[in-house]
Amino acid sequence: xxxLKPLLEPVAESGLAxxxxxxxxxxxxxxxxxxxxxxxxxxxxxxxxxxxxxFETLAFATPLMLTAITFAIGVKGGLFNIxxxxxxxxxxxxxxxxxx
Numbered sequence: 001x002x003x004l005k006p007l008l009e010p011v012a013e014s015g016l017a018x019x020x021x022x023x024x025x026x027x028x029x030x031x032x033x034x035x036x037x038x039x040x041x042x043x044x045x046x047x048x049x050x051x052x053x054x055f056e057t058l059a060f061a062t063p064l065m066l067t068a069i070t071f072a073i074g075v076k077g078g079l080f081n082i083x084x085x086x087x088x089x090x091x092x093x094x095x096x097x098x099x100x
Contacts, residue, residue, distance in 0.1 A: 063088055 026036035047057045064085070071084045081087075 063092075 022040065026040075029036040029039055045053075047053055067084050067088045071081060074081050074084075
C-alpha cells in the first residue's frame with residue numbers, strides 16, 4: 001500500500017478539489033434560490049447522459065487538456081507561461097486564416 005501512496009495522493013487531491021468546488025457551487029445556488037441537486041443532475045446528464053453528450057464533452061475538453069499538457073511540460077522545463085489558453089485560440093485562428 002505504501003508504494004501506491006505517491007500515485008493515489010494526486011488523485012485524492014484532485015477529488016477533494018472537485019468536491020470543494022461542487023460544495024461552493026451548491027452554496028451559491030442555494031443562496032440565490034436554486035436547487036443544486038437538480039442543477040448538478042442536469043449538468044452531469046447533459047455531459048455524460050448519452051454517447052452524443054460524452055463526445056461533445058470530449059470535443060470541448062480536448063483543446064483544454066492539450067493546453068494543460070503543454071503548460072505542464074513548460075513548467076517541468078523551468079518556464080512559466082500565463083497565456084497558454086490564449087495562444088491556443090490564436091493558433092487556431094491562425095490555422096483557419098492560413099487555410100483560407
